[in-house]
Amino acid sequence: MTKPFLLEIGVEEMPAQYIDDAREQLRLNMEKWLDDHRLAYHTVHTFSTPRRLAVLIEALAEKQEGIVEEARGPAASIAKDEAGNWTKAALGFARGKGVDPEQLAAKETPQGSYVFATIEKKGKPTAELLPDAVSQATALTFPKSMRWGREQLRYVRPIRWLVAMFGADVVPYEIAGVQSGRESAGHRFLGEPVSLNDAGDYEKELMRVFVLANHESRKAAIKKQLDMLEEEQNWRIGKDEDLLGEVANLVEYPTVLYGTFDETYLRLPDDVLITTMREHQRYFAVYDADGHLLPFFVTVRNGDHRHLENVQKGNEKVLRARLSDAVFFYEEDQARALEQFLEKLDHIVEHEKLGSLGDKRLRTSKIARQMAEKAGLSKQLTDDVARSANLLKFDLSSHMVDEFPELQGVMGADYARKLGEKETVATAIKEQYLPRFNGDALPESTVGAIVSLADKWDTIITSLAIGLKPTGSQDPYGLRRQAQAIVQIANRYEFPVTFESMLELVVHVVQEEGLAVNGSKLLTEAGEFFALRFKALLSDEGISHDVVNAVLFAPYGRLDTLFERAEFLQKRHGSDEMKAVAEALSRVNNIAKKIEGPKMSLPDPEAFEKEEEQELYDRFTALKKELPLLLEEKELASAWEVFVKLTPVIHRYFDAIMVMSDDERLRSNRLRQMHHLSKEIHRFARFQSLVFSA
Numbered sequence: 046m047t048k049p050f051l052l053e054i055g056v057e058e059m060p061a062q063y064i065d066d067a068r069e070q071l072r073l074n075m076e077k078w079l080d081d082h083r084l085a086y087h088t089v090h091t092f093s094t095p096r097r098l099a100v101l102i103e104a105l106a107e108k109q110e111g112i113v114e115e116a117r118g119p120a121a122s123i124a125k126d127e128a129g130n131w132t133k134a135a136l137g138f139a140r141g142k143g144v145d146p147e148q149l150a151a152k153e154t155p156q157g158s159y160v161f162a163t164i165e166k167k168g169k170p171t172a173e174l175l176p177d178a179v180s181q182a183t184a185l186t187f188p189k190s191m192r193w194g195r196e197q198l199r200y201v202r203p204i205r206w207l208v209a210m211f212g213a214d215v216v217p218y219e220i221a222g223v224q225s226g227r228e229s230a231g232h233r234f235l236g237e238p239v240s241l242n243d244a245g246d247y248e249k250e251l252m253r254v255f256v257l258a259n260h261e262s263r264k265a266a267i268k269k270q271l272d273m274l275e276e277e278q279n280w281r282i283g284k285d286e287d288l289l290g291e292v293a294n295l296v297e298y299p300t301v302l303y304g305t306f307d308e309t310y311l312r313l314p315d316d317v318l319i320t321t322m323r324e325h326q327r328y329f330a331v332y333d334a335d336g337h338l339l340p341f342f343v344t345v346r347n348g349d350h351r352h353l354e355n356v357q358k359g360n361e362k363v364l365r366a367r368l369s370d371a372v373f374f375y376e377e378d379q380a381r382a383l384e385q386f387l388e389k390l391d392h393i394v395e396h397e398k399l400g401s402l403g404d405k406r407l408r409t410s411k412i413a414r415q416m417a418e419k420a421g422l423s424k425q426l427t428d429d430v431a432r433s434a435n436l437l438k439f440d441l442s443s444h445m446v447d448e449f450p451e452l453q454g455v456m457g458a459d460y461a462r463k464l465g466e467k468e469t470v471a472t473a474i475k476e477q478y479l480p481r482f483n484g485d486a487l488p489e490s491t492v493g494a495i496v497s498l499a500d501k502w503d504t505i506i507t508s509l510a511i512g513l514k515p516t517g518s519q520d521p522y523g524l525r526r527q528a529q530a531i532v533q534i535a536n537r538y539e540f541p542v543t544f545e546s547m548l549e550l551v552v553h554v555v556q557e558e559g560l561a562v563n564g565s566k567l568l569t570e571a572g573e574f575f576a577l578r579f580k581a582l583l584s585d586e587g588i589s590h591d592v593v594n595a596v597l598f599a600p601y602g603r604l605d606t607l608f609e610r611a612e613f614l615q616k617r618h619g620s621d622e623m624k625a626v627a628e629a630l631s632r633v634n635n636i637a638k639k640i641e642g643p644k645m646s647l648p649d650p651e652a653f654e655k656e657e658e659q660e661l662y663d664r665f666t667a668l669k670k671e672l673p674l675l676l677e678e679k680e681l682a683s684a685w686e687v688f689v690k691l692t693p694v695i696h697r698y699f700d701a702i703m704v705m706s707d708d709e710r711l712r713s714n715r716l717r718q719m720h721h722l723s724k725e726i727h728r729f730a731r732f733q734s735l736v737f738s739a
Contacts, residue, residue: 072091119135324449371448398511454475494534540605
């Protein structure tokens with residue numbers, strides 16, 4: 046027999062941004078508890094509104110499944126005495142397991158003969174276990190928690206009611222002075238308290254009191270109403286998915302309505318209008334068929350269709366005040382000269398140990414210009430990079446960004462155009478923050494890509510220089526994210542500058558500015574930081590652990606080539622061809638370990654005794670010439686074919702040659718040949734790190 050189980054935690058209004066994660070925690074906690082307690086069920090449903098978190102288990106078994114376990118005891122040799130009776134060791138084992146000694150039996154194992162006890166555990170009634178389920182399921186964590194009254198419990202908001210039911214029966218439990226029951230709350234203004242007769246009635250009964258408990262159903266209802274409004278008004282509504290999800294977490298019974306604002310506000314940049322509506326009011330922007338903003342907004346009411354005109358007027362009044370502020374700040378900024386913005390940066394502290402944003406501007410300009418020069422950009426583009434980097438942060442001193450931080454970069458681009466800067470420069474100022482998160486857009490322009498790289502490199506290296514290295518899950522300055530962005534941009538633009546060159550360049554600039562006393566130490570720390578990021582990023586892309594080890598060693602070279610080599614090897618990993626090639630190349634690499642010396646001389650062909658030595662040397666000479674060019678052009682398939690053709694040559698060599706000859710002259714010459722060949726192989730990968738199944 047089965048019954049539905051319902052748990053609902055009723056609270057005061059939660060922050061919308063906490064709800065999705067809390068709902069997922071509730072689901073995971075419940076599923077884990079069910080699995081740990083061997084309870085069969087059909088489906089786990091979760092629900093949430095601003096005032097509740099709930100989970101409903103369909104068809105939960107009324108009894109826990111029983112299990113039969115075997116426990117291994119002492120060795121058979123000490124479990125019985127000479128008369129065949131159980132010894133104290135065996136009797137103590139039986140007592141400890143709660144079984145009769147007659148239930149013990151000796152069995153053979155790979156380790157020898159041992160005594161085993163068969164233990165049968167009968168399942169308990171589910172109703173006896175459920176109070177513990179409530180305890181586990183309610184143990185949620187939140188970004189910020191609070192205490193209330195005299196309670197010691199810390200929770201997202203005060204708990205006001207608790208529903209815990211197994212079928213028609215209440216599961217007894219108490220939390221923060223609140224006793225479980227069958228009474229839930231309806232909509233704060235439209236509904237009334239509801240008493241549930243059965244756990245399975247939950248969603249239907251809440252709908253009756255104007256609570257749409259399913260988060261996805263609320264999103265679908267909002268989206269449907271938005272679609273209807275679009276068709277009715279011949280509009281296009283910006284259905285931002287993040288905003289849609291947040292709005293769904295702000296209401297229990299959604300009703301879409303629209304309002305208007307004065308057309309004169311359309312003189313503000315679109316980004317200002319959209320940000321004001323979305324970030325401050327949670328409004329959806331409205332466009333015409335050509336994608337131009339219209340003087341309308343769409344919002345979602347937590348209630349029904351009654352008195353919508355009053356709600357509309359209230360929202361219009363609030364938005365009018367917001368837009369008036371935006372116009373004031375925008376016009377105030379327009380009255381300032383570029384030099385005033387830049388001068389103010391000198392008085393905005395980036396960090397007490399790093400100085401002002403003006404100092405960062407100067408560092409970034411140096412880094413960006415040198416990166417552009419190393420990348421081989423034209424003088425015109427290099428000048429654009431330097432100019433863009435010089436203006437990167439100037440809008441942070443504006444009134445507009447001070448009021449709307451979300452517009453950093455956006456306002457800089459707008460103001461730069463109005464101040465007569467080139468479009469290339471304005472675009473780069475906007476693109477400097479890209480990508481802001483995983484999956485975000487990358488800079489579209491070359492100039493934007495380089496200034497974004499320079500800005501992120503400066504942030505990482507200066508932070509490490511003053512000891513702000515991320516620890517564990519703590520990364521308050523987002524250095525891991527910035528490192529990931531550097532890799533993404535380098536890969537997208539096939540940035541032709543090696544990782545080592547970029548690192549040395551930035552460390553040199555930081556050291557010149559007096560922020561790093563020990564440049565060598567900073568180089569080492571930064572190298573270790575990036576190595577961990579490269580490893581994590583490769584793993585995130587599905588690259589196996591051994592392939593990561595095969596490609597991830599210094600010097601890393603160009604980042605785009607590094608990641609493409611990993612992807613290339615991963616696609617061929619496990620193939621017979623790769624296994625054969627890796628085996629041959631690993632023989633060379635393993636022997637090369639026996640000799641040291643980075644400046645070791647090349648082998649002397651005059652000392653070769655057999656044609657196999659000369660054949661391998663000729664292949665090495667060709668490899669040394671071909672491989673760097675192929676890697677630079679990222680002709681990885683062609684580079685791989687070079688190794689494929691080298692494989693039988695290596696095998697013929699080892700079949701005919703004893704490297705570790707007793708003759709010291711021969712041994713030294715052959716080891717030098719292995720050493721230099723191994724160095725060329727390592728341009729592609731450390732093949733000895735690859736692991737293949739038998």
